[in-house]
Amino acid sequence: MAKTTSDLIVERLIDWGVDTIFGLPGDGVDGFFEALRTHQDKLRFVQVRHEEAAAFAAVGYAKYTGRIGVCVATSGPGGIHLLNGLYDAKCDLQPVLAITGHTFHDLIGMSYQQDVDLDKVFMDVAVFNERLMGPAHAENLVDMAIRAAYGRRGVAHITIPKDMQEWKVSDEQRSKANVPMHSADLAAPLAFRPATALLEQAAEIINKGSKVTVFVGRGALHAREEVEQLAELVGGPVVKALLGKGVLPDQSPYTTGGIGLLGTAPSVDAMNECDTLIMIGTSFPYMEFLPKPGQAKCVQIELDPTRVGLRHPVDVALTGDSKTILQALLPMLKKKDGKFLKKAQERMKDWNELLTDRGTRTDMPMKPQVVTHTLSRLLNDDAIVSADSGTIATWTARYVQMRGNMQFSLSGMLATMANGLPYSIGAAAAYPGRQVVCVVGDGGLSMLMAEIATLVKYNLNVTVIVVKNNVLGQIKWEQIVLEGNPEFGVELHPIDFAKVAEACGARGFTLERAEDAEAVLREALAHPGPSVVQAVVDPNEPPMPGKVTTDQALHFAKALLRGQKDASKIIKTLAEDQIREVV
Template identity: 60%
Template structure:
């Protein structure tokens, strides 16, 4: 029974099917926590160690379940800590509801303790941000917030003053406010383009001789339809990072990823195509798309405002990728000339050989590629892989191979560090029977390292793989290759991550010898519950783009000439890599 405003709010979340909330207690939300305590049989609280982790975990939960993620934080600093994780959700189009406390309703705006106007602070990241004013107001606000987050695939925010949380549930109601008028149901519009638009799109694609497909996260539920269209068109499928799990990495129709983390064959496909189908992706790096006027393009996206956002398209098709591709399929003609696809497949075979060469070296210090490649042997066909941001994203994108029903995600457009472990918490809570792997760098893991205690507390079976090079590696290589300057400010104080994990209650292993990689990883994966492997790797192994541009090479040389401290080690590493590849 709902006795308070807080009870009404939590009950309304339960009505909407919310069963998990990620949060951290505080006096500004004690009323909400009491309501959660009395409803433990219907809604689970996952206590984290930092509110940023709560928001990132809610984002990860939303990404992997395709449901609403919910996070809860106290007033003032608690709500402020949510901001980064909420922007991650907004940037990657994930429905997340943030609930925060506020100071006493009659002291708001008087500089009382923790009096922060979170409605205003979160007004940019949240498409809907509202303060609950009374018992008769709360259900209306919750309904509007939930519907906005789901419909727009974005962030919504509710804040409740601490005293209002404890007000009786039977407060006064205005004459205009009809009880429960807002409803607790949401129906997707399921838009589908008109047949004439589908026919024009098919005609444009059929007229090309070198068709390419750029597939993103919007195709994660459209694998069957995407492969069928690609097969008829003889079109290589290039995958944006968040679309890595769209099709298996060893499928003959894909050339893998694109961008700085991608493959050379994928870049060549986009450089050589005359038709481009962009399906469920807003891949942000404009420099990797075909040249202007090179390719005529069709784009499929659920959000009409994203049509033509990255590349000029002639035909935009609004709708879910599985629906639109299914509608396109009978209109697509079987392409008899498969030379464009065949050439891409030949180049992909060469690329895979190169990746195998790089990932099977036994020299010391250990190459990070060795860890990523060996990890494949222990991944189940439905594993959920949560990747942090940094050089680790390159090794994961190129060397962790998607197969079966695996899921993969990272922080896409925002590219925030620290997301990997928090995403893993969201995934492990959502799928208690599935294998969850966090692939993180030492820089990213350090940011929210306290969440090791969270996976220990709940015995979440997350396997954490930490690539340790004692530096912010991606920043180092960006300073060298993009700015032409020596590295500065990127060296990290070494941390014994295996020791920290053990101190938190998580078994930990140290790995530095590539010949021991298989054995160490096997021990960790055989361990029930959480486990952490600290892999110490070569800090001079460059995460170079699949195709290095002349400008990048020149900036790299300039940086070395300016006095890069470890320039001879870097030169030796690059030269050794090239010699091995030629041999």
């Protein structure tokens, strides 16, 4: 039987090592799904309940494996639904391939049903974006799309007219210039190193510094050993951007943890006091947390030359793979006395004691910190943890302690809600033997809640921890702290997520008391298959930054005076948290 265009595409994906594709069927991709059916022994299809979840799952797969994530959607609205997840991939520089359908090739532009030019819709989100023109185009197009996704670290998109999906290879009209089998299924590795002169200039700046802070992001995840050696040599702390949380274990003597609103006070101090900054694989956007321009000399190690100097003035730029560059740079550095690092370590001791105190409180309603603090102790050393956006990102960033080979991620630059559960689907599909945990708020989970059924359908070993406070917490505190306004429009109608889980076929748990946290979470994590724990927490516990600014304090007080709901309870919470100066 003659092969179709779709057969060629699927077989080329398999040649590239693609083993999983996330998506939802539809008549606009019927021909492609027939090829998936006939090749299901080599390429697994994971059906989700919403195309947005398919894109998120592909992003999670890419983040946790380093390999390309692939998703598929039908024509028109199906492809449009992919966009939020694909923008997440774009913003966090993840290789993802999106395959979509289109209407019949000879009715495009004729106002036919679902006639949406997705190759035009995807122009902003994709680094490679093309419409397939027939069987002879298929192999070349897949090769170029995947090379572009890897090489440009972003989204590649192929849209295929409905009828062309079923065209036979025997019907193709190959141009004479299109030599058969000329395209290779190979992506060149990125492991180049800068010139020796540049390395020497960087070393000179670092060696002259007396207070050196190292700032790492996702681009340093594969360079843990080198980052540790760097911190030891320069005698300075390692500050971690959130996507770089896994670069060093959180209990490492070399790190002060995260930075920004979700970070630690010692990291703020490290940035404010340093005279030399080494940035490695990070595009952390909040410039107000970096050293003031002119305060510190800066050496930046970055794969993408366009991101050099994006956030902070740079004295020497070293472009290339961070691990390769550090291996070349380390022998040029002189060991410092370590006083700056020791000071940071003393501050971290106090900070960790504070976190332990807040994470073990027995108040009612239960504090959200109790949930993530307790969860952290129960996780395996190779657990994969996905967080959603909102206040839950703060509780996870601060209280879930990275150790061993644990992996962690969330939606970084896009900071979209609803990514947490689909990320975990991607992780569990890639690593069926590992512990996978999703930590999400009730707002984020309810957006794509039907994906609990996806967990059940494929018996994915994912534990979903939903921190339930019946409010869009992050937005609430932004209205109060950033704008000085009382909260409005943020209350959520309660959902019994444990019952929803049971209705989908998963195990459901409810956690309301701090003293029950360990037992309930331990049982949920031990359950063989998907489980959901709804943890009912205090909606008035604010995710305060490591250090409160004067403006934040004034806005906070202003909101309380203007009639903020539950103002007295919020003040009581703040007083108990030992930050009376805010009000």
